Amino acid sequence: MFGFKYYTPTKVVFGKETEIKVAELIHEFGGTKVLIHYGGGSVIRSGLLARVTKCLDEAGIAYITLGGAVPNPHLSLVYEGIELCRKEGVDFLLAVGGGSAIDSAKAIGYGVANEGDVWDFYDYKRQAKGCLPLGVILTIAATGSEMSDSSVITKEEGLVKRGYSSDYCRPRFAILNPELTMTLPDYQTACGCTDIMMHTMERYFTNGGNMEITDSMAEGLLRTVKECAKVLAKDPNNYDARAEVMWAGSLAHNGLTGCGNDGGDWMTHKLEHELGGLYDVAHGAGLAAIWGSWARYVYKNCLPRFKRFALNVMGVANEGSDEEIALRGIEAMEDFYREIKMPTNLRELGVKATDEDLVLMAHKCAVGVNGGMGSARFLREEDMLAIYRMSM
Amino acid sequence: MFGFKYYTPTKVVFGKETEIKVAELIHEFGGTKVLIHYGGGSVIRSGLLARVTKCLDEAGIAYITLGGAVPNPHLSLVYEGIELCRKEGVDFLLAVGGGSAIDSAKAIGYGVANEGDVWDFYDYKRQAKGCLPLGVILTIAATGSEMSDSSVITKEEGLVKRGYSSDYCRPRFAILNPELTMTLPDYQTACGCTDIMMHTMERYFTNGGNMEITDSMAEGLLRTVKECAKVLAKDPNNYDARAEVMWAGSLAHNGLTGCGNDGGDWMTHKLEHELGGLYDVAHGAGLAAIWGSWARYVYKNCLPRFKRFALNVMGVANEGSDEEIALRGIEAMEDFYREIKMPTNLRELGVKATDEDLVLMAHKCAVGVNGGMGSARFLREEDMLAIYRMSM
Numbered sequence: 001m002f003g004f005k006y007y008t009p010t011k012v013v014f015g016k017e018t019e020i021k022v023a024e025l026i027h028e029f030g031g032t033k034v035l036i037h038y039g040g041g042s043v044i045r046s047g048l049l050a051r052v053t054k055c056l057d058e059a060g061i062a063y064i065t066l067g068g069a070v071p072n073p074h075l076s077l078v079y080e081g082i083e084l085c086r087k088e089g090v091d092f093l094l095a096v097g098g099g100s101a102i103d104s105a106k107a108i109g110y111g112v113a114n115e116g117d118v119w120d121f122y123d124y125k126r127q128a129k130g131c132l133p134l135g136v137i138l139t140i141a142a143t144g145s146e147m148s149d150s151s152v153i154t155k156e157e158g159l160v161k162r163g164y165s166s167d168y169c170r171p172r173f174a175i176l177n178p179e180l181t182m183t184l185p186d187y188q189t190a191c192g193c194t195d196i197m198m199h200t201m202e203r204y205f206t207n208g209g210n211m212e213i214t215d216s217m218a219e220g221l222l223r224t225v226k227e228c229a230k231v232l233a234k235d236p237n238n239y240d241a242r243a244e245v246m247w248a249g250s251l252a253h254n255g256l257t258g259c260g261n262d263g264g265d266w267m268t269h270k271l272e273h274e275l276g277g278l279y280d281v282a283h284g285a286g287l288a289a290i291w292g293s294w295a296r297y298v299y300k301n302c303l304p305r306f307k308r309f310a311l312n313v314m315g316v317a318n319e320g321s322d323e324e325i326a327l328r329g330i331e332a333m334e335d336f337y338r339e340i341k342m343p344t345n346l347r348e349l350g351v352k353a354t355d356e357d358l359v360l361m362a363h364k365c366a367v368g369v370n371g372g373m374g375s376a377r378f379l380r381e382e383d384m385l386a387i388y389r390m391s392m
Numbered sequence: 393m394f395g396f397k398y399y400t401p402t403k404v405v406f407g408k409e410t411e412i413k414v415a416e417l418i419h420e421f422g423g424t425k426v427l428i429h430y431g432g433g434s435v436i437r438s439g440l441l442a443r444v445t446k447c448l449d450e451a452g453i454a455y456i457t458l459g460g461a462v463p464n465p466h467l468s469l470v471y472e473g474i475e476l477c478r479k480e481g482v483d484f485l486l487a488v489g490g491g492s493a494i495d496s497a498k499a500i501g502y503g504v505a506n507e508g509d510v511w512d513f514y515d516y517k518r519q520a521k522g523c524l525p526l527g528v529i530l531t532i533a534a535t536g537s538e539m540s541d542s543s544v545i546t547k548e549e550g551l552v553k554r555g556y557s558s559d560y561c562r563p564r565f566a567i568l569n570p571e572l573t574m575t576l577p578d579y580q581t582a583c584g585c586t587d588i589m590m591h592t593m594e595r596y597f598t599n600g601g602n603m604e605i606t607d608s609m610a611e612g613l614l615r616t617v618k619e620c621a622k623v624l625a626k627d628p629n630n631y632d633a634r635a636e637v638m639w640a641g642s643l644a645h646n647g648l649t650g651c652g653n654d655g656g657d658w659m660t661h662k663l664e665h666e667l668g669g670l671y672d673v674a675h676g677a678g679l680a681a682i683w684g685s686w687a688r689y690v691y692k693n694c695l696p697r698f699k700r701f702a703l704n705v706m707g708v709a710n711e712g713s714d715e716e717i718a719l720r721g722i723e724a725m726e727d728f729y730r731e732i733k734m735p736t737n738l739r740e741l742g743v744k745a746t747d748e749d750l751v752l753m754a755h756k757c758a759v760g761v762n763g764g765m766g767s768a769r770f771l772r773e774e775d776m777l778a779i780y781r782m783s784m
Contacts, residue, residue, distance in 0.1 A: 004404075005405055006404040011398075012396075012397065013397055014651070016395060211636060212620075213640050216615060240603075
């Protein structure tokens with residue numbers, strides 16, 4: 001096992017109607033002039049935005065608003081937000097929404113707190129030295145961005161999707177009210193559950209440094225989300241299942257489920273990022289469409305973990321060779337994806353890619369990871385292309 | 393399930409030789425004049441204190457030292473520490489040791505940051521409004537105080553042992569090097585494992601608000617510590633087992649394993665606190681000596697949880713009635729205590745209490761919880777006395 005750093009300073013306030021604590025929390029963390037950043041009109045239609053601004057009005061906290069954060073959030077809106085914050089003297093960011101609004105807010109925070117082009121950080125050119133403080137009211141359980149150190153932004157020019165991570169952008173607080181996620185379309189709920197599980201699976205399928213306590217908690221989280229995703233596919237208003245999934249979403253990506261390992265694999269995410277950049281597919285669905293092909297390509301190089309996953313998460317019988325057990329675990333995971341109506345290949349995802357498209361994605365993906373990456377199996381450009389081809 | 397707050401701002405730096413990062417971390421959190429607080433001479437004999445002061449010297453960070461924190465740390469030393477900090481202008485506390493040094497440092501921090509008698513907080517008379525920032529280099533995995541919001545202090549006059557909790561005292565950083573725990577006597581290692589498991593068991597045995605994700609992580613933590621405690625009883629220098637136990641100690645008491653429940657039971661701790669106050673027994677051993685009697689007294693009122701514990705933590709067979717399964721789980725836990733040489737009653741603990749002593753402890757315990765407490769079963773003074781008598 002390896003040494004690690006674990007840092008999750010985000011104050012989580014979890015439960016029904018917790019959004020009414022927003023003014024108190026902004027005050028606690030020193031905000032006096034707030035940019036409320038959100039995505040589409042759903043937070044307006046649901047009345048959430050009005051409830052939030054009412055709280056701020058009553059507390060005498062000044063604010064401005066900026067909507068428009070889209071899935072795979074765009075750099076152009078980030079630039080707009082940075083300019084707005086500077087002009088208006090904003091000292092605190094409040095993201096109201098899911099991962100898109102949060103990631104976009106994080107990028108705005110980097111831009112305000114640092115000189116020069118914020119894209120430099122996402123383009124691996126230099127490191128940020130700070131970020132404007134940020135709070136979150138979460139409406140979609142998925143990316144874990146409400147506690148994580150990461151954000152992902154898409155540069156429209158060339159459709160380049162890149163992530164940047166630093167502790168500076170970890171939100172000061174996260175308000176998690178499971179009821180706010182009940183109006184999500186079933187497809188988005190299933191995408192969220194897929195994303196949540198994948199954040200922990202990326203940390204789980206490694207060839208180095210695993211700790212038993214980390215594994216056992218990761219497996220408990222994965223079993224919980226798997227069962228709750230099936231409940232929510234039939235009963236979207238089940239509060240308990242919504243709550244389990246929402247809390248799992250934060251824990252799956254705050255570092256807890258990777259303590260002691262070598263940093264994780266992360267190639268399913270990297271392969272999906274190229275899909276998301278080119279085709280603007282839902283992130284969770286993209287992950288599901290790639291994972292099975294990735295898993296079949298790499299499992300022999302990481303057999304003990306795939307066997308353990310099959311037994312402890314998917315609950316397959318402990319019979320046959322390790323390879324047989326591992327493969328049955330992969331099949332069971334794909335069955336689960338089908339049960340919650342997630343795709344298991346690019347066709348089902350609705351991506352009609354030519355072989356030239358796959359070659360281009362593999363090349364961009366390889367460039368994005370400086371030639372190669374992966375712990376379950378180290379993948380180079382030709383491996384990435386092979387997995388894309390398997391996933392057609 | 394209930395709403396909850398989850399706040400664990402402590403930056404954890406985990407692994408071999410991590411203590412060399414102490415100056416960097418103190419600097420990061422703004423410390424310029426440090427009180428290094430420790431317990432007995434073990435940190436001197438091991439050379440750890442010298443390594444720490446060398447790091448501070450090289451970084452140009454001023455410090456003074458105060459040793460003498462004993463198990464069930466004393467209020468008199470806390471007063472001495474407060475006076476010393478005020479006189480020397482200390483702005484950061486560094487606890488080097490286990491729960492005693494950390495809890496004592498937390499109390500010193502409260503005393504420096506607030507006017508009036510620091511005992512008022514522990515005596516439920518008023519709330520603290522702040523605490524001097526605190527860092528930890530941990531040498532004993534047990535209390536979880538390195539990430540927790542709680543501290544326990546004993547007032548020598550009348551031997552009154554009381555805990556006080558607030559977010560103010562959560563350490564800014566915790567340096568966790570499992571190697572530093574390898575020189576512990578076997579008895580203390582076993583006491584630590586018992587304490588760690590009990591912090592999660594107190595949260596687990598409840599009659600309200602459980603979440604599946606919390607339960608599954610709690611069970612994973614308990615299974616891990618149980619197995620590693622057995623490994624360490626035979627092989628105290630096993631790094632991996634030391635690391636699992638050390639990380640479990642922090643997670644068991646930082647709030648993670650209670651998210652969504654009603655706050656937990658905590659009566660085993662309360663019953664032990666009176667033991668610890670009167671007889672100065674090791675906290676972990678005291679918990680083991682009480683738990684079996686507590687469990688047999690309350691299990692019928694919390695049967696689903698005791699059954700689940702028996703199956704998922706102790707691994708007993710799913711055969712017979714729920715009561716039979718629950719009782720086999722309690723027996724298996726006592727067998728585990730015997731295997732790691734922990735007592736399962738007061739006699740084995742070495743406490744020769746008269747019935748008058750038990751009556752006095754039950755009375756003090758009841759007063760300490762304002763008459764009654766407990767989630768698995770609500771206990772009043774007569775119940776506490778009955779459990780003390782069962783534990784003889």
